[in-house]
Amino acid sequence: MRNISPELEKDVLEAARTVHESDDVLIVSHIDADGISSAGIAYTACKRSKIHKLTQRLMGQANSTLTEEELEQKLESALSNDNLVGEHRLARCASIISSSERLLSSGCSDEGSVRAILQRAKEELDTFVDKETDKKIRVLFAKKMDPDTIKKIQNDPSSLIWICDLGSGYKSQFCKDKLLITDHHIPDTNGHPKSQSCTQTKLWFTFNISEINPINYGLEGSTEGCGATVTYLVARAMDKDNIDLAQLAVVGACGDMQDHAIKGLSGINSIALKDAVENGDVSVEDDLRFFGRETRTVINYLKYSNNPTIPEISDNGVGCSRLLKALDIPIKDGSSFRTWNDLNKDEKSRITDFVLSKLNGDEQSNAFGQTYTLPKYPRHTEYRDAKEFATMLNSCGRYDDPETGMEVCVARHNAGKELLDKAKKHRSEHTENINRCTQLILEKQMVKICRGTLYFHAHDMIEETVVGIVVGSILSRNPHKYDMPMMGFVDTDDGVKVSARSDRNLVNRGLNLSAVMNIAAEHVGGYGGGHNIAAGATIPKGMERKFLDVANDIILTQID
Missing domain, CATH: 3.10.310.40 (Diaminopimelate Epimerase; Chain A, domain 1)
Structure with a gap:
């Protein structure tokens, strides 16, 4: 693995092997954007691993002696026989696939028919393998690592419990084998083998608990590694094809505001970012970093900027309109209001120069830096900008529906309209509630x-x-x-x-x-x-x- 210490690489590879070898997994994760994206990464990596293992085993055991005449009859029997369930049904489909591929390679007389049977059998195998592996992976979301959550973990019979974006601060309270923690919060050092206060008198020390936390490897847990990027390291070690999950790690890091300290993602976060860029899932641009680059009109993008506050602009819609008029930048394209990302580079540059001229050095560093776009998502949607995507996930978690957020992460670009609309509704309610609560405290x-x-x-x-x-x-x-x-x-x-x-x-x-x-x-x-x-x-x-x-x-x- 590139850009990580030998010790971290060794621990990550060992964690990946542990996940691969586990028959069933309980994923426990936090309800914020970092936790939900972590759960999406862990779930997808586990499922892919189990699908691969089950498919390989079935195909390895498959009987490939069926003739052309027997294929159709055996397939219909497998699909219609309700008594043929679970792995027996999967094994029958695997045999049909194996026989079909053998016949095609040897030049059968009715190639078209065999290919059609092969396609049907593969679809059936994929469907049932998907269902069978679903039974082996469960997800539990938690608001916090409270005594009730700890009790659920202690009593769960799964062969592996993978705790994401939680757990490090409570490690000494776990008395259970086969725990994997991918977290970035400050660890519990009671008996931690890597801490100077190590004491082997703690009961938990005798249990098989693996912890991947940037802090344990000399990195900063609030800027150089979040739950999602650490979880991604394990997923990538499980299978290089999991590189498509790097985009979720970037979203999680932005949701945890890990890009704020030095204007961009660093440490373990930068590994996920590089992978996401190389895979074409994320593009990076130096730009103003206010919220709403894809979905807010240009006026609202500037008006609602308050971190930092811009003199003459923040909370001043009239001031925003005057600025755009003075800079000769149209707010509409035909009948549609333009968003920030609808502006061309010259238009953005003129506004940016004005904004930065109103801020001091520290404020400029906070306002301008790396931004992250997910180009495979449609324009003007919450999913195309990493910060907006993260806010949507946060909204799902805050309104007791982290499962919807995880479904969006797992589906990624293939998420259906109904699922996306449900997540979008959570975001709308979340934004209104935050504004209401903030005004209440201030008023x-x-x-x-x-x-x-x-x-x-x-x-x-x-x-x-x-x-x-x-x-x-x-x-x-x-x-x-x-x-x-x-x-x-x-x-x-x-x-x-x-x-x-x-x-x-x-x-x-x-x-x-x-x-x-x-x-x-x-x-x-x-x-x-x-x-x-x-x-x-x-x-x-x-x-x-x-x-x-x-x-x-x-x-x-x-x-x-």
Whole structure:
């Protein structure tokens, strides 16, 4: 494998062998864009592996002695006999295929008829192999690695459990063989064999648990590898033909905002990006990186840009119209409003020059950089731009329908209109809800300051699945954003959900929100973790103030 360390390559190849050898697999994944795309990659790779193994075995056992006269009769018998099910039916079709191919190679008298029988038998074999392998692969989506999810994993009888975009922070809580974790969150180092705090007294250490996490190989988990790109490494090691899944890894990385730190994807993410580009599934362009390049009109593309905020443009539709008029850039093509990607290079360049002239150096780096287009998808759709695709997946997960998002990932360019419309509806509702929740927090002036932290408590006014996005949205437009992280609290069935977000500048000064959430949550009887720039926790109700006090103590000692 190119561009990865020998140790990582060895572990990835071993993980690929483990998946290949497993009879049945349970895939456990997170409900955000990174998790859903990870599940799509893992599911497709597992299914292809099992289809190949089953087909090869059946064809290897096939009896190829059938004559021309027997072929049609045997095929009709296989297709019509309801008592001939499962692998018996598959074996009959395999024998018909083998006999047909033998007869064609030897020059049979009725080649046309044999070819027709061969085609029917192959279609039947493909259909039944598809159904048989479906029974061997299950997917479980989880909002978080809570005690209930851990219990389900512990009690599951599958020969392999593949945990994607979750699990690293809870590794010492698993007491089960044949676990594969492909994650990028800060690992649980209780007894971790690669950590300096290694102790072999932990019970989990005796179990067969494999973990592929960029942090374990000296990489940054919030910028150099996400759940989807790490999962893709394993899929690619299973079969080089899985290169067509690299596009999903790019979508997952953009959904995790892993391109923001240095204006583009790096580390393990760049491996998936190179593969996707080489396979013709992704094209890369330096451009303004606001949301909605494919679907928003040019005016709305500029108007709703708020990360960073552009003076005279952001939240100012009139200002956007004046700019376009001054630059002599038409907003319509005939009767249709133009999107950002409808503009030619010269038009984009003129607008970009104006936008960047209004921003400082850090803001320019955030606003302009690599963008990722999926050219095999239709223009003006949510699936053609990686960020918009990721938002669609996030929408499915946030509204308790990650399965639809995964189906879109698995089907990719072959997804039907009904499936795409369902996912699009989730996205529309998601966008409206985020806007409503953000306005609610701002209009009610719920954001407060507690020493070194901005925070709000929305109680039951917004859903736990969107609080992190709302925190990020508010933080991006808050004048204190470079000085303090922000936390959002909401009530849940099992306590209080806390989501924390920060600016990269604070992380560069030493802030680690994963450690903050983990330590503060444990101090009040909860649990938490995540990344240095974004993390979360679940704590008991009534412990919010104590949690904030402990969190602030940690934050103020971390930041220079």
